[in-house]
Amino acid sequence: MTLRHPAPTDEVVELCRDLLRIDSTNTGDTRTSAGERAAAEYVAGKLAEVGVEPTILETEPGRTNVVARIPGADPGRDALLVHGHLDVVPADPDEWSVHPFSGEVHDGYVWGRGAIDMKDFDAMTLAVVRDWQRTGVRPPRDIVLAFTADEEAGSDLGAHFLVERHPELFEGCTEAVGEVGGFSYTVNDNLRLYLVETAEKGIEWLRLHARGRPGHGSMIHDDNAVTALAEAVSRVGRHRFPLVVTPTVRAFLEEVSAALGIELDPDDPETAIAKLGPIANIIGATVRHTANPTRLEAGYKDNVIPGRATATIDCRTLPGDADEFLAQLREVIGPDLEIEHIQRQPALETTFDGALVDAMAAALRAEDPGARAVPYMLSGGTDAKAFTRLGIRCFGFAPLRLPADLNFSALFHGIDERVPVDGLQFGVRVLDRFLRAS
Ligand SMILES: [Zn+2]
Numbered sequence: 001m002t003l004r005h006p007a008p009t010d011e012v013v014e015l016c017r018d019l020l021r022i023d024s025t026n027t028g029d030t031r032t033s034a035g036e037r038a039a040a041e042y043v044a045g046k047l048a049e050v051g052v053e054p055t056i057l058e059t060e061p062g063r064t065n066v067v068a069r070i071p072g073a074d075p076g077r078d079a080l081l082v083h084g085h086l087d088v089v090p091a092d093p094d095e096w097s098v099h100p101f102s103g104e105v106h107d108g109y110v111w112g113r114g115a116i117d118m119k120d121f122d123a124m125t126l127a128v129v130r131d132w133q134r135t136g137v138r139p140p141r142d143i144v145l146a147f148t149a150d151e152e153a154g155s156d157l158g159a160h161f162l163v164e165r166h167p168e169l170f171e172g173c174t175e176a177v178g179e180v181g182g183f184s185y186t187v188n189d190n191l192r193l194y195l196v197e198t199a200e201k202g203i204e205w206l207r208l209h210a211r212g213r214p215g216h217g218s219m220i221h222d223d224n225a226v227t228a229l230a231e232a233v234s235r236v237g238r239h240r241f242p243l244v245v246t247p248t249v250r251a252f253l254e255e256v257s258a259a260l261g262i263e264l265d266p267d268d269p270e271t272a273i274a275k276l277g278p279i280a281n282i283i284g285a286t287v288r289h290t291a292n293p294t295r296l297e298a299g300y301k302d303n304v305i306p307g308r309a310t311a312t313i314d315c316r317t318l319p320g321d322a323d324e325f326l327a328q329l330r331e332v333i334g335p336d337l338e339i340e341h342i343q344r345q346p347a348l349e350t351t352f353d354g355a356l357v358d359a360m361a362a363a364l365r366a367e368d369p370g371a372r373a374v375p376y377m378l379s380g381g382t383d384a385k386a387f388t389r390l391g392i393r394c395f396g397f398a399p400l401r402l403p404a405d406l407n408f409s410a411l412f413h414g415i416d417e418r419v420p421v422d423g424l425q426f427g428v429r430v431l432d433r434f435l436r437a438s
Contacts, residue, residue, distance in 0.1 A: 035062025181396025197396025
């Protein structure tokens with residue numbers, strides 16, 4: 001009898017289903033979160049089983065990270081980091097057509113919270129590494145694997161902790177791949193653009209504090225904190241920051257306009273962006289700073305004018321001068337309100353060139369002759385924000401071929417999140433080729 005190993009393209013589906021069945025909900029508060037420990041133990045077990053020694057690092061109870069290093073053929077070369085987070089955002093089973101933690105497979109998809117964000121890529125990485133370990137494949141250079149906690153709440157208990165407290169685990173890493181990139185956008189039967197993330201907007205979460213004179217709700221009152229706050233919040237919410245086309249967005253728009261035959265006016269890229277369909281809401285947010293009011297708090301009694309009122313503004317900044325953005329925002333808010341910084345993470349941008357980018361494009365083309373890799377900027381944030389602090393050049397490259405009619409961006413944190421089975425298998429083949437050539 002010969003023992004036969006499962007093909008990585010088969011195993012990836014089982015690995016993904018197993019991970020989806022593990023509830024690793026992150027609410028932003030460890031007391032109400034399911035935590036990542038069970039998922040981390042699963043990953044560590046799958047690595048140890050094939051001879052990769054994982055390091056397990058826990059920050060708060062149940063908030064667990066896994067890091068491992070696979071030695072490369074040339075120890076003199078810089079290392080490559082491959083990272084994926086293990087946590088997921090909450091899911092309400094009443095809203096879903098399957099249970100969000102069932103890992104069901106039907107209609108050609110694996111269903112579950114985390115199916116595209118991002119247990120799919122965690123499973124692909126495991127499938128490739130397990131296959132290599134079983135068949136004696138050595139990567140050309142060291143590969144560091146990081147499976148992180150807490151990405152969905154800013155990564156303080158995950159990637160930022162690892163970078164601050166255990167930088168030695170990433171020694172020699174100069175480049176990294178993780179979410180959110182490498183997915184396809186179908187132009188026609190013969191052309192699919194694969195969006196590789198080379199830039200990420202920055203995060204500025206601000207709390208505005210308005211102060212006034214407390215008083216009785218029945219009287220004339222000209223120093224009302226609620227009124228002052230509401231006026232400033234309305235101005236911010238309706239404000240449009242000036243158009244700025246960064247090198248990444250310019251490259252993306254040139255590629256996509258040429259592919260689609262859309263006229264691109266450099267002074268009005270938004271007309272071209274509006275024609276992109278479902279990805280327009282991602283790309284549209286990358287030509288300006290944005291500032292969205294998200295929370296309001298004031299008052300404690302219906303007939304009492306409170307002395308203070310606060311609002312939270314979720315700002316996303318373009319690469320460049322964040323202080324210049326804050327000066328623009330101050331103009332909109334006016335001089336009277338106090339601005340408190342509650343979260344600040346700078347934007348990232350790298351160039352779309354070099355051997356690693358060539359390896360991505362070649363791996364995609366080998367599995368999809370109609371593939372064309374293009375750079376783009378993500379309007380949100382990922383663990384790349386943490387790893388870039390170590391001087392690592394970060395890319396979003398979690399390859400996935402998607403059906404033309406799938407509204408991919410709506411599945412992120414969305415209801416009925418699911419990943420195509422053949423997309424997962426495509427991802428494994430591309431990742432295998434890419435890592436062998438990187
Ligand atoms: Zn994610």
